[in-house]
Amino acid sequence: MSALGKMSSSRDDPVARANDYLALVSATEYAGWVREDLSVLRAAYRAFHHSPDGDNVRALSAAFQALQDLGGTFDYPLISEIGYMAVRFLGQGVPKSPKQLEFVHILQEAMELVIGQRISGDGGEAGAVLMGNIRSAWDKLRSETAAV
């Protein structure tokens, strides 16, 4: 039985017990899960890069989604934020233009960076710069699309 299976808590408060459980997952399991999800993301990105069609966009979006779903729970809100933006962007349709493809690449690289550098919380100044750059790239893309 894993440490998680054996975990028990004498606390009366069910929310405190649940938070104890999440803290244990964070300490024991989450890093492995992220590595697993990141491997899936890399494979999905390679397939998308080779052939950016609907199926590969959906697979890539699902890979970003998996990371988004968990990051914030374990004090990695930037993982969730980047995942959120990626899923929204990919949900708009199949990226076709070089700038759209480049933006997907930026999101992929940003996810790699946050996970590789284990940037937790808001990431401080580095996190603010990173997210600022992603947001401005997306805003620019939107304004160029609107102008066409």
Add this chain to the structure above:
Amino acid sequence: MHESRNAQAFERLNCLIVDGNRHMRTILKGVLRAFGIRHIQETTDGAGAIRELKSLPIDIVITEYALDTLDGIDLSKLIRTASDSSNPLVPIIMLTGHTERHIVAQARDAGVNEFLAKPISAEALYVRIISAVFNPRPFVKAKGFMGPDRRRHQLKHYKGGEQRVAPPELIMPRIWQEGEGAIPGLSKTSDTNSNSEQAR
């Protein structure tokens, strides 16, 4: 008093998790067990959820929006309105990272009781379960809608007339009803009048 009541009810709850993400299902199971919920089923998609609902007396469904083959909205509609639905009143919590306004509105209109954004916090999930199980809104049956009353608040400045031709039917989830599956001491008197909302 409430803690004791909640703990007693949670021990009896049959919960169904519907999520394609294995890690998310693991986390949800751990959190629900920490809340005191012992009976937890899990499935990865909407078709599996329908099968589970037909075979087990599920008291609450926690579903992702983005599911293979049948998404969480379609699943909720089927649970609420399919002629062969085995459990149309089951409380449904939609737990998803897809928080766009139109999806929240679709979930509400599909009869979802509570909507919760991922990533999850234990406290937020606990509050939603308490709300869905202990403070369920009356169900409304109307043409094109079956689900919890979508009117959560009285509009103070609303000056128009009442659009409902009859008050919503009050139906409580299985766990509140008398008989098998009910929690002793929790049963509420159901208003079983057959008035249904005819129009909005």
